[in-house]
Amino acid sequence: MTRFAKPNAWEKFFWPLLTAGLLLATWNYSVKWSGTQVFPSPLSVEKGMAELLRHHVLWADIADSLRRVAFGFGTAALLGVPFGLALGWYPAVHQVFNPLIQLLRPISPIAWIPVAIVLFGIGDHAATFLIFLGAFFPIVVACASGVSGVPVIYRRAARNFGLRPAQILTRVVFPAALPQILMGLRLAFGIAWLVVVAAEMIAVDSGLGFLIIDSRNSGKRYDLVVGAMLMIGLIGLALDTAFRRLEKIRSVQWGFRDEY
Amino acid sequence: MAAEAIISASSRNAKLRMRNVSMAFERDGKSIPVLENINLEISDGEFICLVGPSGCGKSTLLNVMGGFISPTRGVVAIDGETVRGPDPRRILVFQDHGVFPWLTVEGNIEFGLSGLSRAERKERVAHYVQMVRLQGFQHTYPRDLSGGMNQRLQVARALAMNPDVLYLDEPFGALDAITRLMMRQELLRIWQAERRTVIFVTHDVDEAVQLADRIVVLSSRPAKIQDVHSVDIPHPRNISSSRYLEHRDHLLTKIGLAYSA
Numbered sequence: 001m002t003r004f005a006k007p008n009a010w011e012k013f014f015w016p017l018l019t020a021g022l023l024l025a026t027w028n029y030s031v032k033w034s035g036t037q038v039f040p041s042p043l044s045v046e047k048g049m050a051e052l053l054r055h056h057v058l059w060a061d062i063a064d065s066l067r068r069v070a071f072g073f074g075t076a077a078l079l080g081v082p083f084g085l086a087l088g089w090y091p092a093v094h095q096v097f098n099p100l101i102q103l104l105r106p107i108s109p110i111a112w113i114p115v116a117i118v119l120f121g122i123g124d125h126a127a128t129f130l131i132f133l134g135a136f137f138p139i140v141v142a143c144a145s146g147v148s149g150v151p152v153i154y155r156r157a158a159r160n161f162g163l164r165p166a167q168i169l170t171r172v173v174f175p176a177a178l179p180q181i182l183m184g185l186r187l188a189f190g191i192a193w194l195v196v197v198a199a200e201m202i203a204v205d206s207g208l209g210f211l212i213i214d215s216r217n218s219g220k221r222y223d224l225v226v227g228a229m230l231m232i233g234l235i236g237l238a239l240d241t242a243f244r245r246l247e248k249i250r251s252v253q254w255g256f257r258d259e260y
Numbered sequence: 261m262a263a264e265a266i267i268s269a270s271s272r273n274a275k276l277r278m279r280n281v282s283m284a285f286e287r288d289g290k291s292i293p294v295l296e297n298i299n300l301e302i303s304d305g306e307f308i309c310l311v312g313p314s315g316c317g318k319s320t321l322l323n324v325m326g327g328f329i330s331p332t333r334g335v336v337a338i339d340g341e342t343v344r345g346p347d348p349r350r351i352l353v354f355q356d357h358g359v360f361p362w363l364t365v366e367g368n369i370e371f372g373l374s375g376l377s378r379a380e381r382k383e384r385v386a387h388y389v390q391m392v393r394l395q396g397f398q399h400t401y402p403r404d405l406s407g408g409m410n411q412r413l414q415v416a417r418a419l420a421m422n423p424d425v426l427y428l429d430e431p432f433g434a435l436d437a438i439t440r441l442m443m444r445q446e447l448l449r450i451w452q453a454e455r456r457t458v459i460f461v462t463h464d465v466d467e468a469v470q471l472a473d474r475i476v477v478l479s480s481r482p483a484k485i486q487d488v489h490s491v492d493i494p495h496p497r498n499i500s501s502s503r504y505l506e507h508r509d510h511l512l513t514k515i516g517l518a519y520s521a
Contacts, residue, residue, distance in 0.1 A: 156354075157352075254403045
């Protein structure tokens with residue numbers, strides 16, 4: 001495979017599957033040869049997951065995690081996109097809010113856990129709030145920088161064509177910033193999926209994060225711990241792939257690198 | 261020759277009039293003069309080229325005419341009405357990256373036409389797609405077009421607004437030599453068909469002599485009008501004729517003076 005050659009169709013699947021297979025084999029033989037009693041082999045993880053599926057617990061946990069992410073991320077997007085647009089568009093808004101955002105942004109959502117519990121008690125609301133926090137700031141920052149990065153030439157053309165300021169925002173600035181906004185949303189979605197696991201370990205008693213901590217605490221079921229981890233990875237990959245589909249929409253494709 | 265030009269210019273109405281226009285930028289608390297006392301009258305339907313050394317303020321002058329920048333002193337008036345800002349009756353075409361990449365060819369051309377009915381819009385788009393020879397590309401996005409096609413699209417988008425003045429800021433400057441040559445022919449063809457007032461900024465003397473009715477030579481910064489030169493050769497102009505070369509040499513001498521001034 002040379003650097004510039006277009007890979008064959010079979011290669012697209014063959015190489016990743018080979019790496020995954022090698023990793024599984026390494027894992028399997030490491031467990032076998034080290035004789036560990038605690039760490040599970042791939043096969044016992046598979047058995048553990050099958051057991052969970054038979055008892056219909058896994059689907060409920062997945063659904064709970066997804067629901068929390070949907071609410072937390074949805075709220076963050078709903079509030080963060082307009083706020084970010086305003087931040088990038090109106091210098092006054094930027095002046096008032098930007099220092100505060102820059103101060104709050106580096107605080108990990110994990111650090112907010114005690115505050116979230118004080119504010120919302122143990123339960124869904126606290127978890128959703130943490131996901132919201134994790135997603136909100138990246139969305140705001142991406143939207144603001146997307147808007148302020150819109151080339152002056154587009155705004156000038158818009159003014160020349162007689163657009164009013166509100167129209168310039170909706171018909172020129174927003175579509176011009178959309179690729180960056182989408183990138184911000186995708187990044188924030190990834191963070192939301194990271195945060196949900198942490199939030200579920202502390203604030204609630206369902207979801208994939210809870211499954212991990214519960215499996216460890218009640219009976220050291222490491223087969224379920226590793227199984228849930230793999231599940232989180234798989235769902236994260238699926239969601240990210242779905243998000244990437246958005247980049248293929250023709251009216252935003254110009255803002256993304258060509259992929260061959 | 262000069263007398264003829266004066267008569268032909270004054271027999272038509274003055275479309276655009278600049279009186280004592282000066283412009284200075286503020287930078288680090290200092291005032292940098294860019295335009296100095298520009299007086300110019302442009303007739304309706306005239307093709308004017310602004311030439312001058314690079315960085316002399318040609319684009320600034322065009323932006324002042326277009327209402328994008330307010331002059332520090334003096335007045336720009338179109339049809340007797342003072343220019344106070346950009347106006348959809350006068351459209352500026354940028355050197356490049358002027359088209360909207362999130363819209364198709366069709367979407368770009370109809371961008372400024374939201375006031376028209378659907379049928380009128382469709383008709384207007386079809387007309388200008390044809391005029392700039394982009395048939396078959398109506399649903400193509402700018403990034404899938406060549407540089408020359410994108411500039412044609414920008415011209416079409418401007419013309420679709422039915423402007424009475426077209427400002428072109430080195431519109432072919434980013435294109436290769438052959439495309440540039442073809443684009444000039446296209447622009448002349450369109451100008452002859454539509455007869456708008458065209459004000460065209462270029463640093464290319466050949467381009468100016470091939471296109472313009474009159475050429476305004478600007479000095480280096482701060483820009484003053486060095487010379488206004490009429491090119492009385494009918495189109496299509498033979499670029500190897502002695503008359504063409506005379507005009508060209510005259511301008512080169514003038515611009516040479518402009519450089520040393």
